[in-house]
Amino acid sequence: MGPEEPRSIEDRKDRIKEIDSRIGELDAEFTGTVMSPEAREEWNALNEERDGHAGAVREMEARRERLRQIAGQPAATERGDSPAPAFIKSRGVDIYDERQIRAEAHSEEEYRQKVRDNAKRAIERAAFPTVAGQSRERTAEHVEDLLERVDGKDSWLARRILATGHPVYDRAFGKAVMAGPHTWTAEEQRAMALSPDPAGGFAVPFQLDPTVLLTSDGSTSPLRQIARVEQITSKTWQGITSSGVTVTRSGEAVESGDNSFSVGQPEVSPTRVIADVQFSVEIDQDWPQLRSELSRLLMDAKEREEDSSFVVGDGTGDNPFGVASTLAAGSEVPMGAAGTLDVDDLYNLESELPVRFRSRARFLANKSTYNHVRALSTGSDGGDLWVRLASGQPSELLGYAAHEASAMDSVGDTDGRVLLFGDFSQFLIVDRLGMQVELQPHVLGATNRRWTGQRAIVAIWRNSSRILVDNAFRVLVDPTT
Template sequence: MELSHSQAVIRLKDIKEELERLGDKTELTAEDEQSFDELTREFAEVDNHRRQLERKSALERVRSATKATERGPAATKVEGGTPLSSRDSYDLDPILHPDSVEDHRFRNPWDLSEVRTFGRSKEDVGTELRARALSAIEKMRGCNDSIRGTATDILERWDDDEATIAKLCLATSSPEYLRAWSKMARGHSHLISSDEQRALERAMSLTDTQGGYLVPFQLDPTIILTSDGSKSDIRMAARKVVATGDVWNGVSAGAVSWRWSAEGSEAGDNSPGFEQPSVPVHKADGFVPISIEALMDEANVTTEVGRLLAEGKDILEAAAFATGTGSGQPTGLITALAGTASEVAVATAETFASADIYGMEEALPARYRRNASWVANKRIYNLVRQFDTNGGADLWERIGNGQPNELLGYPALESEDMDGSWNTAVAADNYIAVFGDLTNYVIADRLGMTIEFIPHLVGSNRRPTGQRGWYAYYRVGADSVNDAGMRVLNLATSV
């Protein structure tokens, strides 16, 4: 019998369930009778094995404690079973060896003092840190299941060989760090304990800048927006990635050139042309003021700060993702497509009609239509509704009944920062609608928003106003990585 204690317990449970299943039958076949007898004997053998393991473990702990007592109070504690210096001890049974490193990892995943790096590869250490981070996400305080699910997805999909995201998660999600950050957010830094100070210093070692403190992982606006949904429809439909550096680098390729080949013929050079699109990330900052009275009265100020930062971030990005210049800020969807081969002109000069909607759909290659969406200002959608007042063939937008709006059967997303009107007396380009697969527009979020607490705000005469505030900054980038997958409608006007 070579089962570990945990394996024996699991096997006993399985045998019990099978015996109960057989016992519920009104009549047992000869085969059932034989199985019942064999399972009963196996249960007795496994249960006896379990008891022997528990007795052996208890005896080992008694011997260890006795030896430590004989050597005196300064004696080094000896772990049960194989010494921890052995590689095999890393996966000791956590029930028989409750003080093993493996069990300690899941009891307190934030304690990295037990993480061994000597003699281990970078990949092995990274795997250890990611396992701890996943355990930490399950134990994170002050968040809901939606945030936990999003944090797990980010960690599993985007963490690198250096375990950058895992390190950030472990450093900024611990109870000590959350308590320290909450005190800092209230201006009570003098109340920070030694454990909390070490947690702050550990998190500070991960930042590129000096000063400020990383927002706790569970309150990070990037994670909050991803889990609870953004007000920006472009962010919701775009491809979202996590950047761990100053630039996100991707890979794109054209369609592979296949051919029909005869038996035994030499293969042709059908490899696609690869490109490496890059999306630089840019710094954005914000400020949240609050009066001293409000700060004293607010019971859960840290959660409110996270919510306010997320709302401000969402509003700022909504404009940038639509019309951002790409200089010191993300490149907007319109900015990326305007003036390219993806630009489509209206059928009749200075006139917007239903034919333009159909023309946009026809201009997009079929392979991109399967995941296509519309993006436009609400005013443009209202004009579309007025194309056919009689409910005829042109009324192809689904409205009401709790269903999302659809135009020609594709989701109709909204961006109030896009053009919603035009002036025929002024020469200008008016980009009034985008249609295409928005996963070709990439938003690169760099995790880790930093915040600084400003204890006193001053007025124009340099005297305190009785207000305090939080100055926050983070980095994000966006750009199109494949213009061919989208089309933009330009209603050009002239004098």
């Protein structure tokens, strides 16, 4: 569901202020140059929306004035077509102020509902960076869906959105990144003191947070596109798995057979990942420009780490359980000849996967292995193996989608797991929502431990992965000695 259309005069005036602020940001971001297509589309949409709200305000103000005249009341002094400056709060209401919400709520349930409603309004107002190939509307819908689907009884996510989505918090976060916390005003210090990360550091504004913004279709990671992805606000994800329910038929008044089945209860506890983002103090950008670049850098670093760890992580210590490296040995299918991929190897791999998993099955391999397959496709016995589809869609191998993962083993690697085939809905990725950062104002050189003229942001987030059902996968193994 998209953001709710403002209805009252006050809401429309608030929205006009937000639009004016965002239009100013866009103009500053592209000073002296033409706008990108995405920015121009946003600029046009914002101006069109503003004109609509301004027209509606004028009409409603005129109706109000007419009613006052009928009732014999004095004319209003406020004009609907001249919204108050952005720094004046309409009717004294601050949607981001959790303390005000707490004071006005008459029960815990009313408090939670107000926090969630205000968080949705904050999402509507947020200026999301244009990243991950997604429109602003789709990003907003995804964050709102997290509120409905993931947020717990403590409203942790809603409270985080309100705390980090406040314009003062965003401004203070930008100042800390660009120059350091010593540049904060008293108002900005108070906003940052409400950071929802009591363990230390600063919570990343939710508009920039890759753990909140990333969705499966917005990610370049093949595993996030095809795996089961769950977001949590607690420490551990807990689920239930089963090899299947047995069904039997029985006659009238005849005792049914034993239909019992075993149930597994897997748990995944996300572990910490750290990224070090360094940049020069001479960077010639202001915060509105740098915030989009920062979001892209964090997303790129996060995806590159996951592309490896979710495939070959060994599951020991803090490492995820990689889909290729931790698959049970019983799911291995050996190649017919060491170091040589043959057409029969592909068909054997397909036939070894249980029928119930084939309807959703996909291939995963690195580019080198797919090149071996393409070489087979040129022969008389392999002409129909490989199908190239339109841009934006994965190619197909034996009629199944084929995805690329550079961390997979190659043909010729000793005991290499070179081609994975299975139902990836049985591979789970768990994200703990919320990224926080530590600021490092002076990066020291490795030689003399002197300042390099750089600053750094140390970003911290948590995730992990594991296979839920080993029998949902088969992997082709090259038994090279």
